[in-house]
């Protein structure tokens with residue numbers, strides 16, 4: 001390709017967003033639109049639920065109150081198990097369950113009516129911890145399972161017991177990670193419009209139009225073709241705008257179907273936090289055996305993820321924890337058991353990182369613990385054990401078909417931050433001459449992350465290139481823009497493939513009715529799959545143009561070239577503008593249109609042994625954190641972060657950087673301040689005054705390093721960055737805190753009791 | 759959880775407020791409404807965002823008399839001073855304000871939900887302090903949450919804009935250039 005993707009920030013939606021013109025779901029209105037509000041009941045676990053709506057109907061402006069009895073389709077849905085109530089029937093399993101929906105002329109009327117709905121039920125004792133749920137006599141929460149263990153993944157490799165016997169050191173540690181709210185700044189919102197032909201149109205703040213369509217169609221008992229989901233600007237998702245956001249769309253659609261009027265349902269922050277799924281909290285127990293030379297010879301791991309009341313994607317989240325159960329290290333003897341456990345807590349599902357941040361926190365803390373016990377430098381210990389070119393992973397996958405760059409990314413960070421020198425300067429273990437309040441520490445962590453879905457699911461994506469008579473081009477893909485900038489990436493890829501100017505291309509946000517289902521925009525798969533689909537479509541398109549234009553360009557079809565915003569033959573005087581080329585095609589009665597589908601390379605997995613080629617490629621990462629801990633208060637202040645990620649290829653550098661900074665900041669939030677608490681199953685932090693996420697002063701200026709080893713299986717060379725950025729900062733900070741204070745925090749968010757400080 | 763009504767009484771007949779340079783009437787029915795809802799629902803100025811409705815996230819930040827205020831915590835009838843929303847930031851010729859341009863150029867925008875509030879908070883800062891340090895910028899944006907960017911490129915953007923405006927003849931104040939007779943809604 002002659003045109004290279006330019007380095008300046010490019011976003012097709014930037015001007016709309018900076019001027020306030022971008023349309024988010026709540027910005028959409030229609031004449032005659034009704035407003036909806038959800039009704040909750042103050043139960044955490046209850047059966048025989050009865051709902052009385054009569055008082056609600058007396059509220060002026062209240063039009064209707066909907067309950068499960070009004071649902072023409074299925075009241076429950078789910079991506080794996082159909083156990084998530086869009087509207088409950090007779091059982092409440094968690095505090096966020098919705099018992100009814102009110103419809104009003106105004107939002108105030110709907111909210112007022114919701115407050116008047118009364119609910120009676122037989123209360124049950126809620127099961128709120130994994131330990132209680134695992135009790136053999138505990139009530140079984142899911143209807144579809146005979147146990148509260150809703151999933152159990154196993155990984156068996158080698159013979160850990162025999163290997164432990166040979167080890168010089170055995171380390172046993174337990175770790176805990178918190179419930180984390182995705183905290184997308186825009187709460188869920190949907191506007192649904194009944195079309196005159198019977199189709200229900202959905203404009204929603206959601207991550208996955210196709211997943212949303214399945215939720216809506218199921219609740220309404222309609223065919224997929226009768227639901228058209230349109231993307232609008234989405235104010236952040238981070239994995240969190242799937243099930244709940246889809247349920248919000250489905251509820252508004254139910255209102256629209258029943259009343260025949262447009263219906264808007266916009267969530268208050270309190271409803272959003274009460275009801276939406278969160279990041280799974282984990283309990284992780286590790287036993288790790290190490291030889292005297294520092295080689296990790298055996299690992300036993302047991303993990304428990306609180307799935308909450310509904311299954312959602314718990315099996316997929318925990319699967320990733322299984323496949324990546326000992327970080328980027330090659331270990332021959334591994335036994336891992338990862339359980340998802342049902343409780344009456346709000347359900348947990350996808351959040352950026354997806355089962356990896358929890359594991360990485362444990363593994364990278366353990367590596368530093370081992371280094372300390374064996375008196376080996378933490379970098380040296382990592383070097384001994386990390387995967388190298390041709391290594392075999394814990395799942396038995398041989399890493400020989402892409403560049404294994406874990407050492408390269410670590411070296412880049414070590415060099416950039418000056419790790420070796422700063423490590424010697426850490427307060428812990430260094431006698432201090434001053435009685436300064438500040439303790440200093442630096443810590444580091446490494447990880448690899450399987451790209452895309454891996455053996456979790458079907459992986460394919462489509463793209464359409466549609467040439468216009470005047471030389472302009474329309475591009476559509478099945479990847480959804482959630483704010484991460486995927487549309488811009490797709491546009492850049494097409495411009496590069498066709499050697500044309502960005503101005504020529506208009507990205508059209510597809511609806512679910514205009515492009516084949518391309519799966520969900522998750523798992524850092526947007527760039528790798530969507531980008532590859534654009535390459536496939538662009539190749540088709542070039543092929544079509546080359547064949548049709550060769551005669552006119554006085555060359556063979558394979559000699560036609562695309563660059564400098566023109567189409568060229570072999571001689572400098574044989575070239576066409578895009579407008580001329582398109583006109584020529586039309587004169588030949590050829591439609592300049594191409595459709596491309598990219599199918600991800602095959603992966604494999606054996607459920608009984610946890611062995612297989614789990615992912616078709618991996619992103620390699622390293623992050624270092626410098627902290628200052630106050631002796632007086634125990635407060636941890638982040639001073640600096642340096643991160644290097646091998647993203648394969650950076651298509652939009654400024655956006656790759658933005659993903660890094662944003663991911664690190666979210667990860668730092670989980671490490672230092674974020675946690676959802678429940679009192680008897682009721683969430684304490686329902687808004688941002690109590691659920692604290694990092695603010696501008698909570699994070700320092702960070703340094704991102706982009707490493708680019710083009711990936712041969714990705715047609716653009718790119719692998720993605722969304723999730724890797726978040727998944728390893730917690731252990732880097734925990735290690736830094738240890739190196740500052742000598743205190744090892746095995747549970748996050750980190751809290752230091754100043755009493756314990758030296 | 760309704761937050762529709764505030765403390766103030768009925769809007770005095772004939773009360774107006776200036777929004778992005780144009781005088782807009784307040785109707786009796788608007789009494790007690792928050793400025794946020796009034797802007798979004800009455801004026802259809804939907805660039806001002808609702809992220810929490812309790813004054814904690816800054817997504818609803820607008821300028822009143824040049825100072826940043828949280829529209830969700832302000833009753834519309836209590837507004838004293840000219841209001842500037844994100845829709846009033848562009849220059850009269852329709853080009854972007856240097857702050858907006860800087861947000862676009864450095865990649866400070868991801869989902870964009872915090873962006874309007876960030877731009878206005880930054881504008882208030884630069885109007886009072888044309889050469890802020892990075893720390894001062896962070897301080898000025900401390901009330902505005904962003905979940906996407908980690909703030910770094912937003913700080914970069916404000917720094918860039920400050921430099922650009924210093925090099926090009928000082929701070930531009932938005933929203934006061936439009937003729938009063940021109941409509942500004944929609």
Ligand code: FES
Nearest residue numbers: 811813815816830
């Ligand atoms: S909406 Fe006003 S501060 Fe959050």
Ligand code: FES
Nearest residue numbers: 869872904905906
């Ligand atoms: S860009 Fe999404 S919240 Fe700031």
